[in-house]
Amino acid sequence: MTPTPKLETAQSYLNLHLTRTGRCLPVEPQEPFITLSREAGAGASSLARLIANQLNTTLQPGQTLWRVFDGNLVEAMLRDLNYPEHLARYLPEDSISEIDASIGELVGLHPNLWELVQHTNCLIRHLAGQGRCILIGRGANFATAALPHGLHLRLIGNVTDRASHMAGLCHTTVTKAADRNARSDAARRRYARTHFDCDIDDPQAYDLVLNTSSMPLPEIASAVVHLVHARTPVAAA
Secondary structure, rough: OOOOOOOOHHHHHHOOOOOOOOOOOOOOOOOOEEEEEEEEOOOOOHHHHHHHHHHHHHOOOOOOOOOOEHHHHHHHHHOOOOOOOOHHHHHHOOOOHHHHHHHHHHHOOOHHHHHHHHHHHHHHHHHHHHHHHHOOOHHHHOOOOOOOOOEEEEEEEEEEHHHHHHHHHHHHOHHHHHHHHHHHHHHHHHHHHHHHHHOOOOOOHOOOOEOOOOOHHHHHHHHHHHHHHHHHHHHHO
């Protein structure tokens, strides 16, 4: 039975080679990769695991398993650069205020935040270059837009469905979950605008925009797996 790819134990973290200058090492992906942008509560993590599990069942012996990378991207970047992991609180999927950032740098609370974001983008491109990974959030579609073999997806859903899903995950009321979703979506829009000068809601930034309110996750996963195989017949053989 193919093991479920776990966010906390993805082995690619052990082989990262980022430079201290924030400049990425050259990558030329030979394998497919997927980026997954999402509205809050649309089920991105669940979908990513479904896709990875289905893709892993089609691999040949000895081929690298598909892995899922979500909120652990920043923690991995900090470990690789020997920064304390508590700095992750200064790198939400949003930009903290310029005043807070400047004060934090002046008093030594954290390094330059712009540089840390660039290191995160470098990590995203490095993982994409390794292939067979699903990168959730962090503007991964923008960070890897120039790389070949990427399939860029965005998940959306109606407000009520996403709030109900988040309420179940967070054990809270639908009203509170809807408010949390709205704040998360606004933060992600700011992150994309601040660090990539892009509109996260622009459909032209993606190969597919998928509505989880009208399509069940297993159906979406099967469609994505079929598309990956159709676009990369050698990798799927």
